[in-house]
Amino acid sequence: MTVHEDDTFPEPEQQRDQDTIRAAGCVLWRRSPFDEGLEICLVHRPKYDDWSHPKGKLKRGEAPMAGALREVREETGHDCTPGTRLPTVRYLASGRPKRVDYWAAEAGPGTFSANREVDRILWLPPAAARNRLTQPRDRGLVDALLDALHLA
Template sequence: MNDTVVRASGCVLWRRSASGGVELALVFRPKWSDWSWPKGKLKKGETARAAALREVREETGHTCRLGPALPTARYTDHAGRDKEVRYWVAESTGGAFAANDEVSDLVWLPPAEARERLTYEHDKELIPPTLTAIGVTQHS
């Protein structure tokens, strides 16, 4: 067993839709062929909060305002390493997506559709606490 834990940070990025509902941002990473939240490994000396903000900017093109912390996800990554990802709820404050080396697509979806699109169960588990944190009472 590997004693080194890979530390990462990310956000459940959200915005209000034109109809007043909530949309969540998912990114597609072709290297892993998965839909997930914007996230990534901490750089040396970087705080988890700073990494979360950086990763959202790099992967979505959006800036954001961090809200409450969400449960930390712990799992084994594709390389068999233990991984720990700290998440925050984050409201988009603007930006525009451009595909890059890590992320080829970004979609904004209502919570129920986001749940269906997400690849990993540990990502789906973050939707209810996110909606509670932003004051959405119906978990659609």
């Protein structure tokens, strides 16, 4: 059975989804100011001492893309132009299922300022970004970005 917005009774899958932590982010990229190659922005989160793509939990009622753009701005200081939707990443976080929706996004203007959540950012070529990412699950997003930009 297909579930529509006006259906009163959620399907079991929809009920399970209510327990899922929802988040969104972007694989933020730009053309290198030095050689016109591609650079990917990674953020360092001191709380976890990890390197990841900019992402974060959605606010109540927030659409995933809106949350992804907000998180990029909050974590990197950059505005961005969203592009192709990238694979959704699912994993357990503190014993709960977590779903992170991602988009490719070209960086626009902005200036990074360290904050409580993110203390550093790096702009790296794709191979270096893939190697710097802490979680293996995030590495496939670099390949998905390259595919989306027809650079693979």
